[in-house]
Amino acid sequence: MSALRGAGSDALQLALERARAAGAHSADAVYAEGDALEVRVRGKEVDTVAQSRERTLGLRVFAEGPGGLRSALTSSSDLSRDAVARLAEDSVALARATAPDPSAGLPADGFARELPDLALFDPADRALATADWIALAQRAEDAARGYDPRIVNSEGASASTSYTTICYGSSAGFAGEYASASHSLYAQPVATQNGGGMQTAWWASASRTLAGLDSPEAVGRIAAERTIGQLGARRVPTCEAPVIFDPSASRELLANLAGCLSGYAVYRGSSFLREKTGREIASERVTIVDDGRKRGGLGSKPFDGEGQPTRRNVLVERGVLRSWLLDSYSARKLGLASTGNAARAAGGAPSAAPTNLWLEPGAGDLETLVRGLERGLLVTGMFGHGFNPVTGDFSRGARGYWVERGERAYPVEEITIAGNLGEMLSHVEAIGADLRFLGSLGAPSLRIARMTIAGA
Amino acid sequence: MSSPNTPAAAFGARFGIGSRELERALGAALEGPIDHADLFFEASTQDSVSLEDGIVKSGDRHLVQGVGVRAVAGEKQGYAHADDITVEALQLAAGTARSIAAGSPRGAAVAVRGPGAPKLDLYPVPLAPTEVPVATKVALLDAIDRYARAKDPRIVQVMASVVSQHRNLMVAASDGTWVADVQPLVRLNVQVIAQGAEGRREVGYQGAGGRRALAELLAPASWQPLVDEAVRLALVNLDARPCPAGTFDVVLGPGWPGVLLHEAVGHGLEGDFNRKGVSAFSGRIGQRVAAPGVTVIDDGTLPGRRGSLNVDDEGTPTARTVLIEDGILVGYLHDRLNARLMGHAPTGNGRRQSYAHLPMPRMTNTFMLAGRDDPDEILRSVKNGLYAKTFGGGQVDITSGKFVFSASEAYRIVDGALAEPLRGASLIGNGPDVLTRVSRIGSDLALDLGVGTCGKDGQSVPVGVGLPTIRVDGLTVGGTER
Numbered sequence: 001m002s003a004l005r006g007a008g009s010d011a012l013q014l015a016l017e018r019a020r021a022a023g024a025h026s027a028d029a030v031y032a033e034g035d036a037l038e039v040r041v042r043g044k045e046v047d048t049v050a051q052s053r054e055r056t057l058g059l060r061v062f063a064e065g066p067g068g069l070r071s072a073l074t075s076s077s078d079l080s081r082d083a084v085a086r087l088a089e090d091s092v093a094l095a096r097a098t099a100p101d102p103s104a105g106l107p108a109d110g111f112a113r114e115l116p117d118l119a120l121f122d123p124a125d126r127a128l129a130t131a132d133w134i135a136l137a138q139r140a141e142d143a144a145r146g147y148d149p150r151i152v153n154s155e156g157a158s159a160s161t162s163y164t165t166i167c168y169g170s171s172a173g174f175a176g177e178y179a180s181a182s183h184s185l186y187a188q189p190v191a192t193q194n195g196g197g198m199q200t201a202w203w204a205s206a207s208r209t210l211a212g213l214d215s216p217e218a219v220g221r222i223a224a225e226r227t228i229g230q231l232g233a234r235r236v237p238t239c240e241a242p243v244i245f246d247p248s249a250s251r252e253l254l255a256n257l258a259g260c261l262s263g264y265a266v267y268r269g270s271s272f273l274r275e276k277t278g279r280e281i282a283s284e285r286v287t288i289v290d291d292g293r294k295r296g297g298l299g300s301k302p303f304d305g306e307g308q309p310t311r312r313n314v315l316v317e318r319g320v321l322r323s324w325l326l327d328s329y330s331a332r333k334l335g336l337a338s339t340g341n342a343a344r345a346a347g348g349a350p351s352a353a354p355t356n357l358w359l360e361p362g363a364g365d366l367e368t369l370v371r372g373l374e375r376g377l378l379v380t381g382m383f384g385h386g387f388n389p390v391t392g393d394f395s396r397g398a399r400g401y402w403v404e405r406g407e408r409a410y411p412v413e414e415i416t417i418a419g420n421l422g423e424m425l426s427h428v429e430a431i432g433a434d435l436r437f438l439g440s441l442g443a444p445s446l447r448i449a450r451m452t453i454a455g456a
Numbered sequence: 457m458s459s460p461n462t463p464a465a466a467f468g469a470r471f472g473i474g475s476r477e478l479e480r481a482l483g484a485a486l487e488g489p490i491d492h493a494d495l496f497f498e499a500s501t502q503d504s505v506s507l508e509d510g511i512v513k514s515g516d517r518h519l520v521q522g523v524g525v526r527a528v529a530g531e532k533q534g535y536a537h538a539d540d541i542t543v544e545a546l547q548l549a550a551g552t553a554r555s556i557a558a559g560s561p562r563g564a565a566v567a568v569r570g571p572g573a574p575k576l577d578l579y580p581v582p583l584a585p586t587e588v589p590v591a592t593k594v595a596l597l598d599a600i601d602r603y604a605r606a607k608d609p610r611i612v613q614v615m616a617s618v619v620s621q622h623r624n625l626m627v628a629a630s631d632g633t634w635v636a637d638v639q640p641l642v643r644l645n646v647q648v649i650a651q652g653a654e655g656r657r658e659v660g661y662q663g664a665g666g667r668r669a670l671a672e673l674l675a676p677a678s679w680q681p682l683v684d685e686a687v688r689l690a691l692v693n694l695d696a697r698p699c700p701a702g703t704f705d706v707v708l709g710p711g712w713p714g715v716l717l718h719e720a721v722g723h724g725l726e727g728d729f730n731r732k733g734v735s736a737f738s739g740r741i742g743q744r745v746a747a748p749g750v751t752v753i754d755d756g757t758l759p760g761r762r763g764s765l766n767v768d769d770e771g772t773p774t775a776r777t778v779l780i781e782d783g784i785l786v787g788y789l790h791d792r793l794n795a796r797l798m799g800h801a802p803t804g805n806g807r808r809q810s811y812a813h814l815p816m817p818r819m820t821n822t823f824m825l826a827g828r829d830d831p832d833e834i835l836r837s838v839k840n841g842l843y844a845k846t847f848g849g850g851q852v853d854i855t856s857g858k859f860v861f862s863a864s865e866a867y868r869i870v871d872g873a874l875a876e877p878l879r880g881a882s883l884i885g886n887g888p889d890v891l892t893r894v895s896r897i898g899s900d901l902a903l904d905l906g907v908g909t910c911g912k913d914g915q916s917v918p919v920g921v922g923l924p925t926i927r928v929d930g931l932t933v934g935g936t937e938r
Contacts, residue, residue: 042531042732049556050535051549052812054522076519077539083519090517097590099511130555153733155855190734190855198736200855230856238702240938268508269613269649269657347518384860385849386882386934390649390659393880395699395934397851397860414858416884416934418701454701454884454934 008033008055008167009177011079015059016171018088024061024095025069026106027088028170030305031057032346034162037130041137042156043145049130055079056346061091065100072098075347103332110338111174112303112310119296121163121181122209133159136185136216143220144189148228155188155200157220166301168344174307181208182298185216187223193231201226201381206439208296226380229401233411235455236402242376242429243417243451244369244403247436249379250443254288254359256387256394256421258441261288261315263330263341263352265389272392272422273321281321282425285362288316290325292340292355299356299440305344310355313339327352358442362431366445369430371406377453378403379417392421415455424448464571464636467497467626471541475568478628480543482566484550485527486630489559492528492792493550493566494629496769497541498811501586506617507597510605515590522811525549528793529557537812570634571626574766575773578759579667585620585642588670593618596644596674604648604683610694611687612657613649618642620670627771635771641762641918642670643907646682650690658879660690661864666762666906666920682905689846689865696879699866699935705841706883706931707834707869710902712846714921717752718822718910719850719859720887721745725779725787726805726817726912727794729854736857736888737785745785746891749827752780754789756804756820762906763821763920767804770815774804779822780891789817809915819910823922827897831925834896836872842933843867843874844883857887860934882934890928898925 008031019027033055040047056077062069072095076087141157160183167177188202203223205214245253265271273281292310294300304310306328313323324334327342330352343353370378379400386395395418401408432445468474478495485493499521505512523546524537534556536549597616604614619642626636643665651657662685664673673679708716721737729735737745746752756765756774765774770792779787790798791806794817807818835843843866850861862882868875903922910919 046532046556048533051552052537054539071514073514073516077521094515094517094590097594098515099513101511101513155734198855383851384862384882386862390657395880395882397884414884414886416882418934418936452701452936454932
């Protein structure tokens with residue numbers, strides 16, 4: 001346990017004290033302070049430079065009621081003593097207007113005792129000035145624009161950097177804080193050929209440290225490759241076929257699945273995986289891990305939004321559902337223990353969410369999967385919101401390549417791929433070794449035995 | 457803190473920001489070769505009360521305040537924002553914003569005129585939704601829960617919420633603009649889960665809202681139809697069969713299916729994409745992009761609507777902008793920057809999520825004008841197709857023009873009559889092409905009930921959509937069945 005040092009500690013302690021004075025049974029507070037820079041260049045020109053500094057105090061209070069605690073959640077960026085005191089009093093009044101909930105309350109124990117250094121920032125990176133970030137974005141833009149004469153335009157390339165300090169304290173006695181950084185590079189060129197339609201695709205890299213970012217040249221080049229690759233795309237006839245997902249598309253499947261693993265979706269009965277604990281929900285090739293202490297991970301943190309230690313949880317082990325993502329509330333609702341997955345932004349409601357979530361890699365890579373496919377679809381991007389977490393029904397827009405005899409035959413677009421996520425997971429027949437993270441979610445390429453493709 | 461008639465005075469009283477402070481900050485931003493500078497002040501309250509598992513278990517209240525300072529030079533924008541509204545923070549932000557352009561100052565003196573009140577008064581709300589007592593909202597949600605569960609024993613979960621926002625904003629710009637507005641917003645959400653045979657579950661959602669008083673939603677006659685609809689939708693979907701995949705003639709129902717216009721053409725007509733030449737609609741003004749009879753409008757001036765604004769977030773009065781007239785592309789949606797660079801007039805579509813975000817061209821309420829066809833006759837005209845009655849969300853790639861959106865209630869049409877309900881249907885197409893396939897336009901234009909939120913470049917803003925019943929020939933339907 002560490003004492004709070006940051007500028008927010010006074011406001012945080014004041015909020016907890018005033019909540020107690022106003023009659024709260026218990027309370028916790030999170031204070032986030034950060035500064036950020038985002039620059040975008042387009043062609044040879046700077047397009048946007050945006051800088052921000054923000055502080056937010058979020059307070060959760062519990063008030064006693066018959067058979068349970070009543071709760072309220074408030075936040076403010078006005079941290080004057082008067083405003084904080086008023087916030088605390090308003091919070092208690094608000095809590096008293098809600099219903100008592102037998103599951104509500106702070107975690108009673110199990111707080112993080114040591115806060116390991118998870119390599120969440122490199123102080124040396126602070127030395128970079130705005131001009132340096134502009135130069136990085138320019139290198140990505142130049143690499144994308146210079147890749148091929150058919151790259152004729154762009155949405156630009158951007159670089160962003162932010163530093164954040166999170167303090168958390170509760171009336172249960174826990175107090176802790178940690179600092180982190182997040183940097184990213186992004187490029188999105190536009191291509192056209194023979195007077196045909198335009199295509200665009202993006203690529204990005206994100207890291208806690210500058211050293212962990214892919215080079216701007218790589219980001220620009222891959223964005224350009226993916227854009228050029230889509231030129232001349234057409235629809236395929238409606239059919240059923242095996243579908244390969246590249247790591248970026250596979251990652252989107254994992255994002256759809258992640259929401260269904262949250263304890264909130266489970267106790268509400270809005271996850272198609274409810275009642276499946278201990279059962280086979282996927283092919284034995286599928287192992288899914290959440291680990292809040294992955295060194296340098298963009299989802300890493302020493303403690304969660306309730307002061308519980310983060311840890312490694314195997315959610316799906318060789319196809320068998322082993323664990324949900326739980327904070328203390330959803331854990332109580334399900335008669336389980338927190339998994340250290342409380343997510344809590346200063347200005348938002350607590351939830352149970354992944355930290356660093358990934359699908360464990362297998363063997364080979366995307367090219368191995370493509371070479372092994374006689375006839376089917378390679379998906380490199382998906383869009384739209386066609387996923388129903390309650391039923392698992394899945395139907396999303398897709399683009400990529402039609403594959404014949406192990407080769408990319410032609411690019412495709414304006415098609416949908418549909419199935420049921422539960423069945424799709426059961427029909428994973430191959431997983432590559434090419435695990436790639438973007439942000440806190442990572443996935444390798446994978447192949448699903450059969451999906452319905454709607455096209456021409 | 458709300459004094460609806462003098463929002464600018466409220467900023468003056470709360471933060472000590474008057475004409476002198478505004479002019480000094482704008483002057484500081486102009487200490488460089490800057491074409492335009494503006495200040496955006498915001499002090500907003502957002503609250504939500506939500507129910508699940510039969511109890512109202514939490515109330516939320518969030519106060520958001522800050523100021524954003526922008527300097528524009530040619531196509532360049534410098535932006536800095538801070539969450540403390542003080543003279544010092546303003547000066548600092550102004551210095552940061554102007555750093556995008558080096559060189560000698562324009563040195564123009566700034567004189568703001570005002571404070572002005574917007575000419576429009578589209579949402580005169582006697583009591584801000586955020587000021588309605590929490591107990592009133594709790595009672596409403598409890599009533600909704602009881603009513604929904606009593607409707608059908610198959611309803612196993614009810615999630616409902618009242619979300620309110622009260623947004624005070626003030627804009628001052630180097631051209632003398634000085635205007636303030638107070639924007640109330642309320643939204644009531646009802647979501648139910650029904651459980652049918654063999655444990656199968658389906659969800660049903662309905663919501664309503666707008667820049668209205670919460671009192672308008674409190675009467676049972678207002679909220680009961682929302683619950684009825686959410687329950688009906690969940691129960692219909694319990695019987696829904698997997699959707700076929702392939703190309704079909706599709707009938708879109710009135711109202712919310714206007715999200716098709718939003719995705720398929722609206723985004724592609726936003727001025728930033730067209731100024732940069734990266735939209736599938738770039739350079740197509742004057743060309744046919746829709747069938748004869750198709751007229752598409754973006755109108756920020758509809759009273760009380762979720763997408764309506766008295767002034768946009770750059771202080772420009774909103775307007776009714778014709779985008780497509782009788783099938784011909786005639787206009788784009790503009791903020792000030794893109795209008796100036798394209799030599800057009802601003803259309804009042806410069807919007808931002810909050811003071812922490814740069815404005816950009818965004819839609820307000822986007823809809824197609826009614827035609828003359830009888831909606832029933834439109835349905836009867838389809839031999840073998842799909843009726844999409846309502847939708848979830850959609851998304852578009854504005855460069856390739858490809859869009860996709862998901863139906864939350866859809867039916868097979870066989871020989872001109874509705875057949876079985878379908879689940880998991882999505883529609884995909886190409887923006888510049890899809891409206892050329894419109895073969896019938898109904899007389900029943902309806903706007904949505906006020907629940908739309910549009911995301912662009914990481915920013916969310918409330919919007920409205922509307923559509924009469926239309927028939928679109930040969931759309932690709934994504935489903936699982938052959």
